[in-house]
Amino acid sequence: MDGANGSGFDVDHLPYGVVADPDRDGDAARTAVRIGPYALDLAEAAATRPSGAPEFAALLDAPTLNPLMGAGREAWTQLRTWLAEGLTDPDVQHSWEPLLRPVEELDARLPFEVADYVDFYASEHHASNVGRILRPGAEPLLPNWRHLPVGYHGRSGTVVVSGTGVRRPCGQRRSRDADTPVFGPSARLDLEAEVGFVVGTASRLEEPVPASAFTDHVFGVVLLNDWSARDIQAWEYVPLGPFLGKSFATSVAAWVTPLEALDHARVPLPPRDVELLPYLQVEDPAGYDLTLEVEIGGAVVARPPYRTMHWSPAQMMAHLTVNGASMRTGDLFASGTVSGPERDERGCLLELSWGGHEPWLLHGEERTFLRVGDEVVLRATAPGALGPITLAEVSGTILPAHADPYVLDHHVRDRHVRDSGDPGKSHGRDS
Template identity: 55%
Template sequence: MPEQSSPLDLAEGDPFGPHNLPYGVFSTPDHAGRRRVGVRIGDHVLDAGAAAHALGSPYAQLLAQPSLTPLLAAGRTAWRDVRRALTAWVTVPAHRADIEPLLYPVDSVTLHLPYEVADYVDFYASEHHATNVGRIFRPDGDALTPNWKHLPIGYHGRAGTVVVSGTDVVRPSGQRKAPSDPAPVFGPSVKLDIEAEVGFVVGVPSEQGTPVPLGDFREHVFGLCLLNDWSARDIQAWEYVPLGPFLGKSFATSVSAWVTPLEALDAARTQPPARDFPLLPYLDDADEEEHGGIDLRISVTINGHLVSEPPFSSMYWTAAQQLAQMTVNGASLRTGDLYGSGTVSGAEPAQRGSLLELTWNGRDPLDLPDGKRTFLEDGDVVTLTAWAPGPHGTRVGLGEVTGRIVPSA
């Protein structure tokens, strides 16, 4: 009989090859209550704690945890060392006898929220998105507010309703009032929307009262994930003046099950768009050694039908600038903090990262094979996927974040 190939023998160009190695947390059917740190390789997940124990790694205890939180807190030296060790474990032939029994097919395990979300902040960093929204709601005024190109605008969201990919999203209810209505009504949102975003996961905390400068981004941020910040546009429109997003956003934020370490994206670093105004020193990245932009190619599907391909490289504000803005007043970071980029939209209509933009607030419905859409209907399944250029012409896969809309409770 021909020798069976190993799960470590990947097809050329596999986006989850040794150049990637994203982290997650999984459980198996035979030990459903036992969560383990896993690392994806191809279409399998490696039990990282068991591998570290089998190979005598000094990081065995750190990886033999039910969450990524201890690894996030361990800091950049540990992140580098663990990544180097993992790369060796899945590439060196001498390790195969120890590693292969610890690999599980991805489709046979349950993936969980990989870390405890401490705080959640959402930004508004795409000029194309902000301009589109301004034109929709302020057609006779300036599309961008006066502050937009001077600082990354954001707000604090709700950490407790961040959920892992695959979790159903219950249609939220709340007050809504159309401009022509004499009074608000209460009921399920009729303008339920998506926001295609990228989330950044903080590992090392910072001291309260001490801002984090641009150059310390890599010292604090462990990696990134895909993020869908579901939005009830009708609830939001009635409630947000004067204090901003509240119930229209806080019901659910979905994140992918895999956290891609920043090191895996070194080849995808790119220069952000040119700045139109001089930036204050704490945000000025002109002299930074590393480009702050990241070239991620996102795809958005509804019920399997492609509706948008937003390019993350077009984001006006970088993740390092967002971190600097988030802490410049002395606010501290905590392990497990998550901050979203804000909706990713490109210059072209087919690159818009929300239905608000894609349908121009319902004026121009999407014509999908299963019917027209202005906003989401019950039963709709939204999936975000993405990849980035990797070393030597490879691709780095970011997995997916998916959610199905279920009727209001």
């Protein structure tokens, strides 16, 4: 197909998304597959005669990918085969041409309804760097790190689609030389270049999912930016871990790369020096050869290699469910920051600036953390059957913090007092 052959979105990729065409359907969201610079309406393609696939109609005629994701591996493979055959058949291409829309003319939506969100800490280089920054002179990795994939539960309700602005969060933070915290906008706002894995097939409560069943349950992959307020995080994380410093926003790409599209990107995991418990043992190749790129303000500042990750997604999934926790269609679990051994392979600014002490250069200016107006774009490529495939990018621009919520509350309280005429009835925060 014109524009697709040799691109990162050829028939060996075929990522899925949800889009709206304002000129045709207004605000209505429809499932689509991307081929080159175009999006193909999946529901309409399935209904097209004689090249359609009515058996998929109910899964595809939806404003979200969840029905398709929940249908399971056999349905995913059949759909992918049907699409690839149709997009390489001249007769079918002709019948589908009216269903193609330029991607740049469409509004991208969050492609799936997020059920639960878990973020891991799977890069040894990232974990070691953070350990050296936060605990200088001590062992960089804590004793449990090499024995299990460390993670935390995030907030699914603040997962947003690529292109959504990210508001600088407010919270408590304490400087090193202060005894008490202050409240205000984060001064150490960071990005985290990550890879997210989208669960399709659910699992049952109390039934652990083995690592060998990874491809049966995981539908696809998205690039993910787990925005982090490092100063809020540093004050709050002891002893229970990340909370408000992480939960304000997580951005994901608008197009989900099917797991099958990454079959040619499989690579062995790095060597390890600890014998794992049986449920975490996997057969290689269990890793993925993805090369990420971090761009800020139009300049590339890092290229993290996912092939260096210590823990594979199959191990993350096995650990996630080993206690009997169930997975639901739409669950999202992420790798944690992807970092390599070199400075220009560090996937977050905490590492790149070494805790704010070693500025990095952006357009000739020394920088440490993100500023209002910074646009962050994450990209990635991987080997594919027909050449390199391009994962859909994830972007976000930093917006100013809201005014101090205490000020807002007092303003709201005063307005309600004026409106009610009763100084005893306040709907704001108590003074």
